[in-house]
Amino acid sequence: MKQGNGNKSFEDLKAVARDRASRKFDVIANVQSAEFRTVAGHPQHMHLTLPERGSSPEHESYISAVIDEHALDLICGYAHMPASYHRYCRNESKAELATHNLNAWFSDPITDKERRMFRFWRPEYDMGNYRLRSFHSSRYMRFDDEVLMDACIPVIEKFKGGSLKVASCNQSEHFLNLKCTMPSMRKEVKVGDPIEAGFRLKNGETGLSKILGGGFIGRLICTNGMVLDDWIGDPFSRKHITGVQSIGVMPQYWDDPSRFPQGNPAYGDYVHVIRKQLQQLLEQCFSEEQFERVVERLASTAHLSTTIKNLDPHSESKKRTIPALIVVGKEFGLSRNAQQNVFDALHKDGDFTQWGFANAITRTANDHSNYDEATKLEEIGGNILSFPQRMWNRYAQADWPVSMAA
Numbered sequence: 136m137k138q139g140n141g142n143k144s145f146e147d148l149k150a151v152a153r154d155r156a157s158r159k160f161d162v163i164a165n166v167q168s169a170e171f172r173t174v175a176g177h178p179q180h181m182h183l184t185l186p187e188r189g190s191s192p193e194h195e196s197y198i199s200a201v202i203d204e205h206a207l208d209l210i211c212g213y214a215h216m217p218a219s220y221h222r223y224c225r226n227e228s229k230a231e232l233a234t235h236n237l238n239a240w241f242s243d244p245i246t247d248k249e250r251r252m253f254r255f256w257r258p259e260y261d262m263g264n265y266r267l268r269s270f271h272s273s274r275y276m277r278f279d280d281e282v283l284m285d286a287c288i289p290v291i292e293k294f295k296g297g298s299l300k301v302a303s304c305n306q307s308e309h310f311l312n313l314k315c316t317m318p319s320m321r322k323e324v325k326v327g328d329p330i331e332a333g334f335r336l337k338n339g340e341t342g343l344s345k346i347l348g349g350g351f352i353g354r355l356i357c358t359n360g361m362v363l364d365d366w367i368g369d370p371f372s373r374k375h376i377t378g379v380q381s382i383g384v385m386p387q388y389w390d391d392p393s394r395f396p397q398g399n400p401a402y403g404d405y406v407h408v409i410r411k412q413l414q415q416l417l418e419q420c421f422s423e424e425q426f427e428r429v430v431e432r433l434a435s436t437a438h439l440s441t442t443i444k445n446l447d448p449h450s451e452s453k454k455r456t457i458p459a460l461i462v463v464g465k466e467f468g469l470s471r472n473a474q475q476n477v478f479d480a481l482h483k484d485g486d487f488t489q490w491g492f493a494n495a496i497t498r499t500a501n502d503h504s505n506y507d508e509a510t511k512l513e514e515i516g517g518n519i520l521s522f523p524q525r526m527w528n529r530y531a532q533a534d535w536p537v538s539m540a541a
Contacts, residue, residue: 144301145288148313151306152281153389160255160265161385162187162198163273166213167249171202171237173230181207181225181234183267185253188383200255200265205309205341209270213251214240250382252277254341268308269341276377278405279340280311282388286406287336287413291315294417302333302353303360305506311338312510314360316353317421322430324490325437329355330430334420335362336413337510339375346373346409348416352429359497362510362517366429369419371412373405433490436520440489441531446482455479458533459492467515473499489527493519 162185170184181202202210211218214237224233252271258264291299295317302316316333323329333351337344348371349364364370419425445458455475463469469477481487481495497516500509522530 145292148301148304148306149281149284149288152279152284152311155306156279156281156387156389158257158259159279159387160198160257161277161387162253162255163250163380163382163385164253165249165382166241166251169241169253171234171241173234179225179230181230182264183253198255198265200267202267203269203308205343206254206267206270209342210237213270216240250379252380252385271342273380274376274378275342276375276402276405277340277385278338278346278373278375278402279388280306280338282406283311283336283338283346283409285388286409290410290413291417294414295421302331302351305510307507309339309341309343310507310510311336311340312506313337314351314353316351320421320423320426321355322426324430324433327356328437330433331355332421332426332429333360334416335364342375345375347371348413350420350429352433354494354497357494357498358501359494359516360500360513361493361497361520362514363429363520364517366432366517366521369415371409371416373409373412377402433520436493436527437486437488437490440524441528443487443492443531445533445535446487457481458535459530461536462530462533463496463515463519467518469496469515473512476502489520489522489531492530493517 164185168186172182172184174180174182183198183200183202185198185200187196187198207221208218211221216236221233221236224230250273252273252275253267254269254271254277256266256268298317298319299315300318301313303312303314305312313336314333315335316331318331320332321329331353333353335347335349335351337347339345347364349362350366350370352361352363354360443457443459455478456471457478460469460474460477463477464471464474476499477495480498481492484491484495484498486492486494493516496519497513500512500516503509503512519527519530
């Protein structure tokens with residue numbers, strides 16, 4: 136499986152999270168106090184000026200920040216302005232028009248939710264700019280990666296005497312993905328093809344993911360991984376939502392974990408519930424009886440499933456793809472380039488069963504430059520394996536589209 140930026144130990148994970156946490160700065164502010172502007176000579180870069188304490192009293196110090204594309208998408212959504220229109224204005228040298236639109240809407244809020252959360256990265260250097268990384272409702276719960284790690288790692292480390300290992304982990308701009316396996320819990324799906332039982336945690340700090348926990352398996356032959364959330368126990372999820380929060384600078388977890396977050400009793404409930412759900416998930420994922428059922432189900436995809444037809448691309452237009460991949464591409468958003476990589480892996484392995492097809496998808500994750508996209512491929516592979524026979528047949532027996540039939 137794809138290796139990330141924190142795949143050595145649980146202490147490494149916490150260290151990465153703490154380092155990132157030291158650069159965070161969050162504030163709840165009135166939207167009327169935000170001002171958008173462009174910088175001469177840099178029409179592609181949108182800037183935000185915001186009072187540091189979230190309101191606009193006299194003598195207030197201000198934050199000047201470059202706006203990340205993800206944050207700008209969220210801002211445009213709040214203003215009921217298509218993000219594509221905003222990009223078009225900037226690309227066509229009309230950035231000032233886009234800026235004027237945002238300032239007009241933010242000076243006269245469209246809804247009664249006039250306070251919003253602005254999430255920044257602090258400058259890495261004294262003279263650098265802040266970066267606005269996301270933009271949320273004032274009810275957004277900041278259950279960030281460092282909080283999740285602090286809440287969950289003690290539970291993971293104590294489970295069955297510390298027998299779990301980090302198989303892969305990555306903390307990116309938008310996601311935390313942690314995948315762990317238990318080397319002592321290993322069985323073969325078919326002769327010479329062993330897997331290890333595992334689980335995964337996922338989180339997002341910028342609104343792109345809930346807190347998620349679910350099943351995972353590690354395949355030892357090619358170090359593939361597959362997300363099997365609905366197979367192993369009951370996956371859990373928690374939304375990042377709480378009560379309305381007050382205007383002003385928000386405390387950061389590592390400043391004083393015992394007092395975080397001030398005035399937000401829902402946080403303690405989050406920690407308690409997540410630890411409880413994680414413990415239940417671990418008990419289910421690493422149950423011998425449960426793992427045996429998973430292996431039996433996977434074995435059926437390797438031995439009893441319909442094999443793929445239409446494997447041979449006869450013309451240049453069909454180069455390095457097959458009907459089954461075209462269907463996956465449409466339904467799971469698999470790009471043409473990704474389809475070609477899966478095609479190569481599928482023919483290299485020569486396993487055209489449901490198991491082989493899913494593993495061809497997840498094998499390409501190892502070579503993907505983006506960890507989050509690699510995880511998406513592992514999720515697609517898990518989805519393919521979850522198909523009942525009738526649904527799998529629709530993929531395996533797919534015909535060439537009419538446009539490519541000749």
